[in-house]
Amino acid sequence: MPKVDVVDLNNKKVGEVELSDEVFAAPVKDALIYEAVRQYMAGQRSGTAKTKVRREVSGSGKKLWKQKGTGRARMGSIRSPIWRHGGTVHGPVPRDYGYRLPRKMMLGALRSALTAKLRDGEMTVVQAFSLPDHKTKSVRSVLGNLEVRKTVLLVDNEDNRNLALASRNLPGVTLLPTKDVTVYHLLEHERVLLSEPAARKLSEALSK
Numbered sequence: 001m002p003k004v005d006v007v008d009l010n011n012k013k014v015g016e017v018e019l020s021d022e023v024f025a026a027p028v029k030d031a032l033i034y035e036a037v038r039q040y041m042a043g044q045r046s047g048t049a050k051t052k053v054r055r056e057v058s059g060s061g062k063k064l065w066k067q068k069g070t071g072r073a074r075m076g077s078i079r080s081p082i083w084r085h086g087g088t089v090h091g092p093v094p095r096d097y098g099y100r101l102p103r104k105m106m107l108g109a110l111r112s113a114l115t116a117k118l119r120d121g122e123m124t125v126v127q128a129f130s131l132p133d134h135k136t137k138s139v140r141s142v143l144g145n146l147e148v149r150k151t152v153l154l155v156d157n158e159d160n161r162n163l164a165l166a167s168r169n170l171p172g173v174t175l176l177p178t179k180d181v182t183v184y185h186l187l188e189h190e191r192v193l194l195s196e197p198a199a200r201k202l203s204e205a206l207s208k
Contacts, residue, residue: 004118006125006196011145014127017196020207024118026111033116035101036109036183043098051091054079059086111206113186123192125199129156134165139173146193153189155181157197178202 002025006015019025059079067074081089101109117123124146131138143152151172156163167173176185178201186192194202 002118004123004125004199006127007146008127009130009142009145011147017125017199019199020203022207023111023203024114026108026115028112028116028119029108030112032105032109033112033183033187036106036113037187039099039101040182040184045097047095047097049092050094051088053089053091054081054087057085057087107206109183110181110186113183114202114206117186117192122190123194125194125196127196129154129160129163129195131160131162131166134162136166136169139163139166139170143170143173146191148191148193150191151189152191152193153181153185154193155198155202156195157201158195178205 002019002021003016004019004024005013006017008014054077057079059077061077061079064075064078065072079086081087114123126146129142131142152174154163154167154173154175155178156175157178164175167175172189174185174189178198181202
């Protein structure tokens with residue numbers, strides 16, 4: 001099992017935690033990661049694109065000229081799709097783009113992403129996100145101590161109200177419970193900070 005250093009909010013080592021080989025030392029499969037990100041992004045699409053068919057566009061339903069005798073092509077409605085300002089044929093309609101991946105694929109993708117983050121030195125295990133208050137400057141100070149420069153994903157196992165209130169106004173900072181962590185969130189952020197309880201829970205839950 002890989003042993004990972006546990007640090008406090010001042011970035012000083014206070015211990016070690018053993019994590020599951022199946023989760024944090026798994027083979028990194030790029031194809032699984034790609035499919036998981038693609039599935040997540042498909043689920044985020046609004047699917048509200050809509051065009052009007054001939055029954056929905058404005059215009060009279062009167063027949064433009066008589067059927068026979070004019071020498072012109074027969075025409076029944078100004079709203080016909082072959083006319084300018086007429087309806088649209090085979091246009092987009094509101095739909096849900098989301099789909100499900102098999103459970104084994106999702107678990108494999110999560111293991112691959114967590115392993116890649118740990119391998120590349122982009123994951124840190126923090127003893128606890130115990131903030132003295134809910135002020136934004138408290139989180140900014142902690143992130144400075146932990147050498148976070150750009151985007152960061154905070155993962156905590158508990159209902160940490162101070163952390164939630166203090167981090168919500170910081171750009172590039174996302175706070176998630178362990179059950180909501182996805183491959184997309186892991187890859188979207190440069191750094192991942194796990195509380196020790198969250199790291200243990202992920203290690204146990206994803207190794208089954």
